[in-house]
Amino acid sequence: MTNWTENASRDLMSVGGRLAMLTHGEGSAVWDADENRYLDFLGGIAVNCLGHAHPVFVEAIAAQAATLTHVSNYFATPGQLELAARLKRLAGTGEQGRVFLANSGTEANETAIKLARLHGSKHGRSTILVVEGAFHGRTMGALSLTPKAAYRDPFLPAIPDVVTVERSLEGLAAAFRHNDVAAIFVEPIQGEAGVVELPDGFLARARSLATEHDALLILDEVQTGSGRTGEWFAFQREGVIPDAVTLAKSIGAGFPLGALVTFGAASDLFYPGTHNSTFGGNPLASAVANAVLGYIEDEHLLDNVNARGEQLRAGVAEMPLVAGTTGAGLLIGIRLTAPVAAEIRAAAHENGLIINAPTDDVIRIAPAYTIGDAEVEEFLTKFGAALAAVAASAPTPTETPA
Ligand SMILES: *Cc1c(COP(=O)(O)O)cnc(C)c1O
Numbered sequence: 249m250t251n252w253t254e255n256a257s258r259d260l261m262s263v264g265g266r267l268a269m270l271t272h273g274e275g276s277a278v279w280d281a282d283e284n285r286y287l288d289f290l291g292g293i294a295v296n297c298l299g300h301a302h303p304v305f306v307e308a309i310a311a312q313a314a315t316l317t318h319v320s321n322y323f324a325t326p327g328q329l330e331l332a333a334r335l336k337r338l339a340g341t342g343e344q345g346r347v348f349l350a351n352s353g354t355e356a357n358e359t360a361i362k363l364a365r366l367h368g369s370k371h372g373r374s375t376i377l378v379v380e381g382a383f384h385g386r387t388m389g390a391l392s393l394t395p396k397a398a399y400r401d402p403f404l405p406a407i408p409d410v411v412t413v414e415r416s417l418e419g420l421a422a423a424f425r426h427n428d429v430a431a432i433f434v435e436p437i438q439g440e441a442g443v444v445e446l447p448d449g450f451l452a453r454a455r456s457l458a459t460e461h462d463a464l465l466i467l468d469e470v471q472t473g474s475g476r477t478g479e480w481f482a483f484q485r486e487g488v489i490p491d492a493v494t495l496a497k498s499i500g501a502g503f504p505l506g507a508l509v510t511f512g513a514a515s516d517l518f519y520p521g522t523h524n525s526t527f528g529g530n531p532l533a534s535a536v537a538n539a540v541l542g543y544i545e546d547e548h549l550l551d552n553v554n555a556r557g558e559q560l561r562a563g564v565a566e567m568p569l570v571a572g573t574t575g576a577g578l579l580i581g582i583r584l585t586a587p588v589a590a591e592i593r594a595a596a597h598e599n600g601l602i603i604n605a606p607t608d609d610v611i612r613i614a615p616a617y618t619i620g621d622a623e624v625e626e627f628l629t630k631f632g633a634a635l636a637a638v639a640a641s642a643p644t645p646t647e648t649p650a
Pocket of ligand 1: 384496
């Protein structure tokens, strides 16, 4: 055993990263410093959509690094223009859409918060609505839009005029009753909350209320976007057109990159001097995203996302401790009949399987879009073994005293 934990405790800020020290990966497998192999079904939290060390990813970085890596936001580059046009096409913005390129999900959301402010200030409105259970990121703006007390409260005061909406159609209608809403932020599926789906009709109602009140509908698709749910964007599953959508996670398949895509009049809100980023839209990140998104498209990987998602859902449905599944495509929440997600995650890790436990009764998986039968079978075997190990040691709900 290497003594990496000692170094981590001594040198790293105490915010995480203690499960193992990973040294290399290939496809859907990663290895730790002691050469233990893990099947990676978390994918760096819905990021590594082509798995690890995919040749398309590797070649895009190598070729672009040898050509042009960084300029500055005084200049355009071919890859940046190609990526912006591609994102407009995939999002279906039409001619009027615009794209801002950033470096992370939280940064894309910061940009969206500023977009909301620019829109609201035209009407003297500042309220931003967020949905109960939302996660929008860790910087002060995005954190202010994240109602979870454990994440936000140590850093109060947050930015003002953020109101949390109950995750129901009634909650939505009530929140719009005061005519002070500049924008509503919604995740089409709440990944961090435990792959929580919105009630039926929630997005459509958010759209109609936002339109009625001249507020922006801003979708945070940092986790659900870039093909994760089997469509390029989760909103395309609902037939709802937002005013803006944010992306990150899978868009760069492991290279840090984020984006804000606007639709219609929201595209005209920013003007020179109001926003920018040193690294955002750099040639290297743009080249990777173009290669990744181009490959997903050319290889029709979204068909695989849908098919493998179905296969995984069916595979876990009858397993012990499993109450059901949520999510879409390859963003899957496995709901448990008891609050044993942490134990299952740990047992899976011992079996060489990486998954995560966003809440105490949900396991989340977000594997690569490239997985095939072999990976699905290996997952089902290892996950089944982890469930069986925990089921053997934990009381089942019926045995638990009321
Ligand atoms: C991960 C995530 C973020 C934050 O993205 P970072 O790249 O970690 O800053 C924001 N919103 C959602 C929905 C996310 O899943």
